[in-house]
Amino acid sequence: MSYKIDSRKLSHPLLKPILRELDYYFKDLDVHFFVIGATARDIVMEIHNEKSGRLTHDLDIAIAINDWNQYAEIEKGIVVLENFKKDANQKQRFIYKGSFQLDIVPFGNIMREDDKIFWPPDEQVAMSVLGFPEAKNDIIVVKIDEEFEINIISLAGIxxxxxxxxxxxxxxxxxxxxxxxxxxxxxxxxxxxxxxxxxxxxxxxxxxxxxxxxxxxxxxxxxxxxxxxxxxxxxxxxxxxxxxxxxxxxxxxxxxxxxxxxxxxxxxxxxxxxxxxxxxx
Incomplete structure (x- = not known):
């Protein structure tokens, strides 16, 4: 299912530029990402002519990866980009243009039997990604300003x-x-x-x-x-x-x-x- 949205209706002015940069970056890697969290919720509401009434100050995306080496390469590539830097405290977090938070949640072959991921190298930080593989099969395609498309998770997936x-x-x-x-x-x-x-x-x-x-x-x-x-x-x-x-x-x-x-x-x-x-x- 596909929809269109005017970027002026996005809940934060930095959402279009960050999504465009991520679209370019991940296409070059042949890696698919989908938007989750509050931004996905807000876009679903907007394309159905409803308002969430909330201002989103961050972006959450999910990616399916084969192993942690692949994630390490993705991380290295992102921080080389001009507008991104790695957050010093949160394993999954990057900072865009100085203040806007980007969380990248990996899943896929790195998942353990309990549906958790354990961040290397010490594996002291665990995160449940239960439901991610199933939710990625219920994706909505949204074209922003007739310029590029992003995949977002459905409201049921959220x-x-x-x-x-x-x-x-x-x-x-x-x-x-x-x-x-x-x-x-x-x-x-x-x-x-x-x-x-x-x-x-x-x-x-x-x-x-x-x-x-x-x-x-x-x-x-x-x-x-x-x-x-x-x-x-x-x-x-x-x-x-x-x-x-x-x-x-x-x-x-x-x-x-x-x-x-x-x-x-x-x-x-x-x-x-x-x-x-x-x-x-």
């Missing part, structure tokens, strides 16, 4: 990566839960045309809610992405089910409610139940 990120770092803040709630709130509006094709299931229900209706669409899309890997599907389902079973004591539910006041507890619980049932097909 949800998968956010669930995994939340599990890893929820004790350090509620940002991931905030984003998960944001997706639940907006999913029906974004994919309203798709909902029409499932009108009876989505709309002809008692106690209709845009949150739970969106969860039905999201659940179908999650299943479509994850069905190619039963292990990953079960891992994502378990994260959601563990929180659903905790109900009022759920860390995820409470963080979503704290950061998204338009969601009510009952519809959030119902939404998680819907996702679990859809994924358990």
């Amino acid at each position: 949800f998968i990566l956010k669930i995994v990120a939340w599990k890893d770092r929820y004790l350090r803040g509620n940002k991931d839960a905030d984003d998960i709630g944001f997706i639940l709130i907006n999913y029906l509006n974004i994919y309203e045309e798709k909902a029409i094709d499932k009108y009876d299931e989505i709309y002809e229900t008692d106690n209709f809610s845009t949150i739970t209706a969106g969860a039905k669409l999201l659940g179908d899309d999650l299943f479509h992405i994850l069905k190619i890997n039963i292990k990953t599907k079960e891992a994502i389902t378990k994260i959601i089910k563990d929180q659903y079973d905790k109900a009022e004591d759920s860390e995820l539910i409470n963080q979503i409610l704290e950061t998204n006041r338009v969601i009510h507890f009952e519809e959030l619980i119902e939404s998680l139940s819907i996702l679990i049932k859809k994924l358990d097909k």
Whole structure:
């Protein structure tokens, strides 16, 4: 699926130039990257004529690599470029034009059996990349100003990566839960045309809610992405089910409610139940 966007609608003025430079760089290496995180979310919202209401000050991309030697060569090549330098503290981070943060998340053959990567040389820093191989198969192509194309992850793919990120770092803040709630709130509006094709299931229900209706669409899309890997599907389902079973004591539910006041507890619980049932097909 492909779309077009005017760069004036991007959430930061440096996004077009950095994406253009990355497009040139990775094409020369014959390496494909896709945009993840907040920038992907904002672009998905914009191409569907919605607003995220948030200003993005960084860019996250993911790349599939064969080994850490390949990543080392990619890193060396990036820091040679005029506008990039390596962040001294974060393994995955680069700085563009002095202040704009670029995080490059590698996955692929470097993944261990637990779906984590361990950064060389000391392997003391670990990062879960569960769901990345599956999410990369649900990509949206976006042409910027009719000049060049980028691949961005779908909103369902963002949800998968956010669930995994939340599990890893929820004790350090509620940002991931905030984003998960944001997706639940907006999913029906974004994919309203798709909902029409499932009108009876989505709309002809008692106690209709845009949150739970969106969860039905999201659940179908999650299943479509994850069905190619039963292990990953079960891992994502378990994260959601563990929180659903905790109900009022759920860390995820409470963080979503704290950061998204338009969601009510009952519809959030119902939404998680819907996702679990859809994924358990």
